[in-house]
Amino acid sequence: MHRFNRLTWRQTSRSLPFIGPAMVLLLVLMLYPMISVIINSTVDNYIVVDDSNWVGLEHYRTILSGSVFPRAFFNTSVFTVFSVAFHLVVGFIFAQLLNYPINRRVQSLFRVILILPWIFTAAVVAVGWRLLLNPLGIVNYVLQSMGLLTSYFPWFGASETALGALIVVNIWRGYPFIMVSLLAGLQGIPKVLYEAAEIDGANVRQRLLHVTIPQLMPVILSIGLLDAIWTFRLFPLVWLTTGGGPGRSTETLSTYTYKIAFNRYEFAEAAAMAVIILVCTMLLSVLYIRRQRMIQ
């Protein structure tokens, strides 16, 4: 045991120059900001005041006992769960379609078209969908022509539909990443499994349930968790489409944090909010890392 430790130490000291630069970057860019946010969340305010006073967990108490936090947490959770679920479903369907052995050129063309939403920045997506879903916009026009709608409905401007509309936009924007990952997964499934299943007389549904999905499961779980982490802290799309409104109907943890910081200039309280979001996403990250370890 003693010998083992010494060897490890020698190995470590030899590897330090190699991992050193990366470690320094991680410390400076990740660990330092994180720690400073945590420290800043325990003072009364900073940046806008000359002296900060320590207030302990006061900001956490204020946030957690306020009426906005539960609403924002609920909205964020609904937004994340539905977004991720539909990303997986839509991504899987498109990945399956792209995996069909059709003309290579046509296949490439569809790949390019289907990945487009992922390429646009959030601001472009937000402006585009604001125009599409404008009460006097094209979506309402089409729905009205089909007789499905009788009025100019404000999808983003009515509390009962705003969150749903936002989820639809986020599904549209986020499925390509899942699609590409699942496509890579699909292409990695050995053909022999399907051949064996066919010989055993499995139909399309059985092949899907007993070969494709089990084989894809590691990928599905990994990117599902990753997507959940990303979606949970999504800000620009929400801010640029609804700003958290109407009322609080699309308030998420990140828009609420922004309002605390840049509308109210309560930077310490915003730091506390950021720490709360950090804890939530860390829980998801732990699941993700455990998942990755299991795969390895």
Next chain:
Amino acid sequence: MLPVVSFVYPLFYNIDMLEEAGYDSPPETREEFREMAEAVTNADEGRYGWSIMLDLGQPTGVPTDIFGWYWNAGYDVMEDGQPNLDTTGMVETLQFINDLQQDGLIVPGALSRSEPEKLEEFVNERTAFMVSSTAHIAMIRDRNPDLNFGIAPVPGPSDYDGPPASRVVGWDIGISGGASEAEADAAWKVIEYIMGPDVSAFIAENANALPGNLTASPDFGGSEMHESAYSIYQEADLYSPLVGLPDTQDLQRLFAEEVHALFEGEQTAEETAAAAQEHWNSIILGDD
């Protein structure tokens, strides 16, 4: 701070739409405004009386689309350094606006509408009225050169006989508090020069704006629109609410959120005014 140039926020009206509905002049009272809004609204064709913006991301619609009506009823949002929102005037203003909303006279989507969208709706004749900055006149003409529109003071209640009022936003100039005496003297000379009647008029003419110096007489090249903007500017009581307060955005957003609740039928106009007052008290006066 002194305004080098200023812009006022009058009521923009679509002359053709009003004429089509049988009106040859803009409304002078809220009652007339409502009557005209009703007359021009045709939801089947996607045409409405008024467009307002209450997007929470940029809550500037609050001073433009709501306070504009409040000032024109003889009230101000602040009085003696105290918030002044829980008043009969505010309740009536909110009631008036909410009635227009509930009766379908406002273009749908007010709660998520941003300023560019509001302007587009006016440019594309989706709405007969909007309250907006005179800074947008050039842009409106550029987007739709055929649009036949005019500007007038925002109408007040019929029983109000005070002067018209308008929000005013300026490009301001000032001297930094950190300047030395010599620097401040030199800076003051520049300001005096810029604010002189001739230079002020020159800047206003070239910026399509209103001069910071009220005695300046800019030549707007016969532009009727700018002449009437200038007369509103000279005659109206001018308000630039919350300027200099660090929490301006938050104050506006909290107000907007309460109006959202009003529009969604969650509270009455009285409750909205009281809730807004409470928010503002807690921020401005530090009341809990």
